[in-house]
Amino acid sequence: MTEPELTSFCAVVLAGGRAARLGGSDKASIEVHGRTLLERGLDAVVDAAEVVVVGAPVPTERPVTFVREDPAFGGPVAGLLTGRDRLLRRTPTLAVLAVDMPFLTPATFRRLHAAAVGHDGAVLTDPDGRRQLALVVDTARLDRVRPAPEEEHGASLRSLLAPLDLVDVAPVGDEHRDVDTWADLRDVAE
Structure with a gap:
């Protein structure tokens, strides 16, 4: 049996939070198993036609657009909508993920789609x-x-x-885990 064809989508990676429980450390730059959380997040949405990262710009292996919400630290809704507005392409769906989820993969987003x-x-x-803060949403419905x-x-x-009709999808393995504290980082790095 073959996988269904993936609908074209764009992605917004939320990487601009305060990381208060990590002493204000830049979550996007924290490494898990030799790759930063941002690199892992970008790997998870490798199928996306375009990616916007809401957070401080850093070098990446893949072309992405960086943007900050104004005012800064507006929370996930402000980040999501700022990222949405910065997209150049218009696709049927939008993938959204928090940068602190190191076990998300392209398969996660294929299952969500x-x-x-x-x-x-x-x-x-x-x-x-x-x-969790990993989802796909119909772009037009989000806009409404x-x-x-x-x-x-x-x-x-x-x-x-x-107001949206969102289906809950159970995690496979550790893909639901996130890094909010130093203890979380220790646990996911084991």
Whole structure:
């Protein structure tokens, strides 16, 4: 059996947070198994037609566009929508991921795309069913639920996505894990 053809998509990598529980360290530059979290995130969306990274610009092996939300540190909704606005291409779906999820792979996003068929999108969960910041969403539907610009900063991602029909997708292996603390980093690096 062959894999279904992947719909063209763009991606937004959220890499501009404060990393308060990591003492303000730049999460994107933290290495896990010899690759930075940003490199791992870009590897996960290698199938994307275009990638925007919301965060400080750093050298990458792959051409990407860097952008910062204004004002800075506006949270995931401000980052997501800033990244969305910076995309040059218009594709049916948009992949969104937090830079601190080192075990996401292209297969993760292929599964999310497959699960999203007939819905507004799909989101990865942890083993307990809690949604993680790794999802695909119908670009036009996201645009329709977008809040006013003055409401983006500090807005809840849960509130933004609530009107959308998103399918929960269970993780395979450790793909749901993230790095929020030094203990998390130690655990994922083992």
